[in-house]
């Protein structure tokens with residue numbers, strides 16, 4: 001464990017022990033079936049090391065992380081380190097059939113990556129089918145040894161993982177949806193650190209956050225839910241947001257945290273209220289006419305020395321369609337942009353893409369009406385290949401993908417107006433090619449095809465700056481004038497507003513890694529010319545298809 005990361009640093013480590021002391025952190029993730037009872041119902045559940053949520057991965061910035069994943073279940077599996085930049089370690093990113101073939105039953109794979117330029121909280125999760133519903137956990141990246149947080153040092157840290165729980169087998173849920181072409185059944189509960197809270201007709205236990213009075217706690221809050229955007233609120237206590245997606249933010253005070261699936265936020269909690277018991281509420285947010293799990297989950301914040309049977313202090317829970325609340329939260333998020341942590345927003349744009357995000361239909365023999373719902377970007381529904389894209393690219397295997405992904409939709413329409421008559425989409429495994437170190441602007445335009453809805457969108461291998469956001473159709477003349485190119489928040493996941501748009505910028509400095517969106521399209525970043533600007537060969541144990 002106490003081995004220096006790279007031989008070349010040994011001398012430096014000797015000379016500057018405080019600043020260069022990266023470690024190799026070893027973890028074993030044994031993927032097993034665990035009989036789990038929640039909501040008065042039991043099911044065999046796929047977990048890591050028998051835990052739900054799974055084990056926390058702790059490391060410091062610059063550490064090398066080695067996770068040996070051993071698949072003991074009868075399902076294909078991969079693990080994605082959500083938000084880790086994976087500079088030149090694309091083989092360790094994890095999405096199935098994109099950067100690797102699945103780890104098949106009985107097989108192992110060692111994920112090997114180094115944490116560079118990130119500190120805060122992220123999450124890891126399975127990245128195949130819906131296994132991530134129960135196969136997920138926190139990643140805590142501490143600052144380098146001797147480097148302080150850019151905010152008052154908290155007395156204690158607590159991890160808060162929000163998720164969704166289905167009483168049914170999640171694979172059965174998604175398979176049924178795929179077969180029928182209908183939206184999948186919504187979850188039965190929202191969980192906090194694995195606890196569903198009180199649910200009608202089942203007296204299940206809720207989570208308790210135990211605190212001492214007069215302290216400052218750093219809450220590392222993760223939305224590991226599959227589908228639902230969530231509000232997080234503690235009665236009687238404001239929170240000070242200091243970080244999002246492992247990038248520091250300008251601190252701001254709020255009574256409610258808002259997180260899309262895959263997003264993480266660090267916030268300071270001061271336990272400066274009267275000793276007692278306070279309600280914690282997890283409430284979903286939905287402002288579109290589609291099905292979702294509308295059940296609020298509750299937990300409690302409990303001060304030490306609270307007398308027995310106290311009255312719980314309640315709070316006003318944000319309404320489930322409180323769009324202004326989400327907007328206020330999102331607008332408050334700004335990069336810290338200090339001398340030490342500058343926001344490096346690309347000012348010149350080499351590639352400018354306009355991507356419409358929509359739901360459409362495709363023919364489907366097994367489906368109820370002969371059609372199934374599909375998601376598309378610029379009218380292309382991404383079809384996963386049967387061998388991993390990155391391998392196909394590295395080994396030059398033809399006929400797996402094409403690099404002609406369209407940078408604009410096939411035709412312009414009133415994206416947020418009435419749904420067009422023809423909602424058929426095209427299929428394709430099409431990638432968009434980016435030159436190494438080129439800067440990219442992507443405008444993500446939500447559409448009302450079938451129904452408007454909010455789309456959480458995640459970029460693998462890169463962080464991006466959210467330079468603008470708005471409702472309705474993006475105006476290519478007026479809207480860019482209002483872009484924030486000074487201190488926009490840096491993230492890896494964003495929610496594109498319902499019937500609205502978001503503009504992001506990033507630099508394609510992660511060579512040859514191709515990356516995917518949640519609603520799937522892929523970038524192929526070409527090699528650079530320097531020694532550290534190309535993708536190394538795959539590890540020997542990379543799973544085969």
Ligand SMILES: *[C@@H]1O[C@H](CO)[C@@H](O)[C@H](O)[C@H]1NC(C)=O
Pocket residue numbers: 026027028
């Ligand atoms: C992982 O498992 C191997 C084999 O059982 C064992 O030798 C090793 O010590 C374990 N590592 C950790 C970090 O638990």
Ligand SMILES: *[C@@H]1O[C@H](CO)[C@@H](O)[C@H](O)[C@H]1NC(C)=O
Pocket residue numbers: 035036037042043
């Ligand atoms: C799972 O747990 C339930 C409830 O405790 C029990 O009835 C059932 O037998 C268990 N199943 C297995 C396979 O252990």
Ligand SMILES: *[C@@H]1O[C@H](CO)[C@@H](O)[C@H](O)[C@H]1NC(C)=O
Pocket residue numbers: 066110112113
């Ligand atoms: C992890 O990757 C580094 C860099 O390629 C390599 O030096 C190291 O040996 C690898 N570690 C393991 C355990 O595979």
Ligand SMILES: *[C@@H]1O[C@H](CO)[C@@H](O)[C@H](O)[C@H]1NC(C)=O
Pocket residue numbers: 168169172173176185
């Ligand atoms: C989905 O919900 C429907 C209606 O409640 C139910 O009949 C069906 O069994 C559920 N599917 C799964 C896989 O649980």
Ligand SMILES: *[C@@H]1O[C@H](CO)[C@@H](O)[C@H](O)[C@H]1NC(C)=O
Pocket residue numbers: 236238253254255
């Ligand atoms: C909590 O923060 C809100 C701003 O979001 C502010 O209006 C309110 O006064 C604060 N409440 C307390 C108790 O500080």
Ligand SMILES: *[C@@H]1O[C@H](CO)[C@@H](O)[C@H](O)[C@H]1NC(C)=O
Pocket residue numbers: 294295
């Ligand atoms: C949740 O949805 C169910 C069924 O659609 C409805 O009966 C119930 O009133 C809703 N609850 C809330 C809190 O909106």
Ligand SMILES: *[C@@H]1O[C@H](CO)[C@@H](O)[C@H](O)[C@H]1NC(C)=O
Pocket residue numbers: 182368369
């Ligand atoms: C199938 O189509 C009919 C007629 O358009 C419609 O009423 C029904 O809701 C559809 N069923 C499903 C499951 O989509």
Ligand SMILES: *[C@@H]1O[C@H](CO)[C@@H](O)[C@H](O)[C@H]1NC(C)=O
Pocket residue numbers: 414416417418
């Ligand atoms: C687009 O549709 C919206 C909603 O129906 C409407 O308010 C708006 O005027 C339309 N825009 C144009 C340019 O037609």
Ligand SMILES: *[C@@H]1O[C@H](CO)[C@@H](O)[C@H](O)[C@H]1NC(C)=O
Pocket residue numbers: 378379409410411420422423424425426
């Ligand atoms: C999507 O592609 C299909 C098939 O080419 C076409 O019929 C449809 O009009 C396109 N829709 C949009 C919104 O581009």
Ligand SMILES: *[C@@H]1O[C@H](CO)[C@@H](O)[C@H](O)[C@H]1NC(C)=O
Pocket residue numbers: 362363364383425426427
């Ligand atoms: C798209 O691909 C799916 C399989 O991935 C297939 O079922 C469907 O028929 C295809 N749709 C079109 C329009 O080609």
Ligand SMILES: *[C@@H]1O[C@H](CO)[C@@H](O)[C@H](O)[C@H]1NC(C)=O
Pocket residue numbers: 437
């Ligand atoms: C990438 O581009 C930026 C901005 O133009 C430049 O500062 C940097 O040196 C470039 N990096 C490489 C490796 O070319």
Ligand SMILES: *[C@@H]1O[C@H](CO)[C@@H](O)[C@H](O)[C@H]1NC(C)=O
Pocket residue numbers: 075076101102104386544545
């Ligand atoms: C598991 O992955 C392999 C390799 O891609 C594939 O051949 C096999 O069909 C998959 N098994 C299941 C159950 O999906």
